[in-house]
Amino acid sequence: MHTRHALVFGSLLAAATTAGAQQLYFGAGGGVTHTNADCAGTVSCETSDNGWKAYAGYHINPLWSVEVIGYDMGTSRGAVVFPGFGLVNSSLKTTGFGLASAVTLPLGGFADFYGRLGVGSNTLKIDVSGSLGNGSDSESSAQLLWGIGLGFRVSPNVSIRTEVDGTSATYAGERFDSTLWSLGVSFRF
Numbered sequence: 001m002h003t004r005h006a007l008v009f010g011s012l013l014a015a016a017t018t019a020g021a022q023q024l025y026f027g028a029g030g031g032v033t034h035t036n037a038d039c040a041g042t043v044s045c046e047t048s049d050n051g052w053k054a055y056a057g058y059h060i061n062p063l064w065s066v067e068v069i070g071y072d073m074g075t076s077r078g079a080v081v082f083p084g085f086g087l088v089n090s091s092l093k094t095t096g097f098g099l100a101s102a103v104t105l106p107l108g109g110f111a112d113f114y115g116r117l118g119v120g121s122n123t124l125k126i127d128v129s130g131s132l133g134n135g136s137d138s139e140s141s142a143q144l145l146w147g148i149g150l151g152f153r154v155s156p157n158v159s160i161r162t163e164v165d166g167t168s169a170t171y172a173g174e175r176f177d178s179t180l181w182s183l184g185v186s187f188r189f
Helices: 002-018
Strands: 024-035 044-046 048-059 064-082 086-106 111-130 133-155 158-171 174-188
Touching: 024 064, 024 158, 048 174, 064 111, 064 158, 064 174, 086 133, 086 158, 086 174, 111 158
Parallel strands: none
Antiparallel strands: 024 048, 024 174, 044 064, 048 064, 064 086, 086 111, 111 133, 133 158, 158 174
């Protein structure tokens, strides 16, 4: 089964690259994330972390493309003292994958503006630990995802990108917005 998928993917890649249209591209980036978790009443609270994203896209025309994207928006951590239970540590981690429409607007000889808008399947995982034990739970939801950025072409097929991406995740009716500021690279084939 895996061999068949690899052959189909390889055939599509070969067909696109032999057409000379440079329509397929792949990229990845990493950087700093921030989540809007509420820190009120906590002993300690960290809402920033490291995150990453990876994507593959297909140019429909020189301006528009379709992308599949996977991401980890980092982990927020907090500690709260509960009477009778002591210190309780908790963490929130948003991960997901999505499908987006993307636009590329040339800004001159070597720079491009990028924009992305789509929908993601996001999972928010919550971990709790304290003197009475540990536990975890998660909830998945479909959420809007977006991104904007600048790319600087170092060759016709390689671009260095700086981008800002955002999405949300929910747990028990509460929404947590996450933003990733990243630096990465994109390759066209």
